[in-house]
Amino acid sequence: MDNRIETPRSPRCSNGENLLNLNLKDHYEVTKELGRGTYGKVLLAKCKETGSKVALKVLPKANVKLRDFHREFQFSYFLSPHTNIVDTYNVAFETRASYVFVQEYACVGDLFDAIPPQIGMSEKDVKCVTKQVASALDFMHSKKLVHRDIKPENILIFDTSFNKVKLMDFGMTRRDGTVIRKVNGSIPYTPPEICEAVRNESICVSTSGDVWAFGVLLFCMLTGNFPWENADISDMYYNEFFCWQKRKTTRIPSQWLKFTPRVMRLFRKILETKPEKRCEMKEIVKYLNDPWIKSQKNSQESDPEEEDFTADSDHMDQLANILQDHGIDTKMDARFRERRISEWLLTL
Ligand SMILES: Nc1ncnc2c1ncn2[C@@H]1O[C@H](COP(=O)(O)OP(=O)(O)OP(=O)(O)O)[C@@H](O)[C@H]1O
Numbered sequence: 001m002d003n004r005i006e007t008p009r010s011p012r013c014s015n016g017e018n019l020l021n022l023n024l025k026d027h028y029e030v031t032k033e034l035g036r037g038t039y040g041k042v043l044l045a046k047c048k049e050t051g052s053k054v055a056l057k058v059l060p061k062a063n064v065k066l067r068d069f070h071r072e073f074q075f076s077y078f079l080s081p082h083t084n085i086v087d088t089y090n091v092a093f094e095t096r097a098s099y100v101f102v103q104e105y106a107c108v109g110d111l112f113d114a115i116p117p118q119i120g121m122s123e124k125d126v127k128c129v130t131k132q133v134a135s136a137l138d139f140m141h142s143k144k145l146v147h148r149d150i151k152p153e154n155i156l157i158f159d160t161s162f163n164k165v166k167l168m169d170f171g172m173t174r175r176d177g178t179v180i181r182k183v184n185g186s187i188p189y190t191p192p193e194i195c196e197a198v199r200n201e202s203i204c205v206s207t208s209g210d211v212w213a214f215g216v217l218l219f220c221m222l223t224g225n226f227p228w229e230n231a232d233i234s235d236m237y238y239n240e241f242f243c244w245q246k247r248k249t250t251r252i253p254s255q256w257l258k259f260t261p262r263v264m265r266l267f268r269k270i271l272e273t274k275p276e277k278r279c280e281m282k283e284i285v286k287y288l289n290d291p292w293i294k295s296q297k298n299s300q301e302s303d304p305e306e307e308d309f310t311a312d313s314d315h316m317d318q319l320a321n322i323l324q325d326h327g328i329d330t331k332m333d334a335r336f337r338e339r340r341i342s343e344w345l346l347t348l
Pocket residue numbers: 034035036037038039040041042055057086103104105106107109110149153154156168169171
């Protein structure tokens with residue numbers, strides 16, 4: 001990476017392998033706790049030498065192995081050059097009880113607090129966040145890295161108009177294809193293929209898991225609710241979505257009715273239950289210029305033209321999937337399909 005942040009912004013530098021042993025208070029004036037996670041905490045501090053405000057990620061040695069600390073620090077540092085990934089400085093050290101690394105401070109906070117519960121954010125703001133987080137994730141995926149913990153708490157906001165948001169927390173990040181054991185339970189962002197794995201079962205890390213979690217995040221941002229608690233058919237809300245997704249019914253579950261057919265088409269691709277068929281992050285940006293939330297008029301009475309158009313192209317997609325399942329390449333059919341739709345539109 002060429003433009004990696006090399007300038008030390010705090011007093012002590014370390015390459016992360018030979019950690020310096022420091023007394024935190026000698027170098028930093030801790031102002032407040034910014035957050036607390038499963039393994040450690042993040043503190044707002046003023047660097048005594050430079051006077052700059054920084055965020056210190058403090059991971060107690062009792063909870064975190066040195067190897068895991070190194071991994072998180074190195075992934076965070078390596079990914080820093082991307083505009084939408086939090087800057088991690090080349091500063092890592094240990095104190096008597098903890099391992100610490102230093103990051104830039106986001107003054108507005110995290111995305112979780114910015115989503116009004118049961119209401120959601122404006123479509124414009126959601127699109128602004130989507131564009132930036134999709135770019136950060138696409139960058140990670142291009143480096144064959146999987147974030148594995150996409151949720152609003154792990155997205156930092158730097159201005160109230162959402163023009164600068166950054167992905168953070170690379171504690172769970174692993175290389176694509178790594179085989180790990182399932183240890184944690186499931187949260188609403190967990191994809192179905194991981195939900196169905198039992199504790200200690202071997203699972204293969206894949207970028208498709210981030211795409212699913214991003215789909216759930218998109219729903220959360222647009223509605224202020226989770227679509228379900230668990231992506232398992234024993235969850236009523238998930239089951240309703242699953243039946244629509246698998247075309248067992250054409251009835252769209254009630255909590256999805258505010259969305260336009262176009263964004264439902266996107267949700268169908270992101271929240272594809274089979275990970276190998278799920279779209280990539282790149283697909284999402286193709287939908288940024290479309291309306292996502294139905295207008296007041298359309299939410300009462302849906303626009304049949306729009307529905308029919310989507311229904312027709314969805315049927316084509318379904319047909320293409322069936323053909324693909326039988327080993328028939330349908331790439332050639334794409335142009336044909338587009339022509340068919342244009343011809344069909346002329347008949348209206
Ligand atoms: N650089 C920062 N600027 C402002 N706030 C931050 C910063 N880093 C973290 N926070 C806050 O602290 C919280 C916890 O940080 P982080 O996700 O890095 O910890 P964690 O222990 O890995 O959490 P978890 O494992 O639960 O996801 C964040 O959700 C955010 O609210």
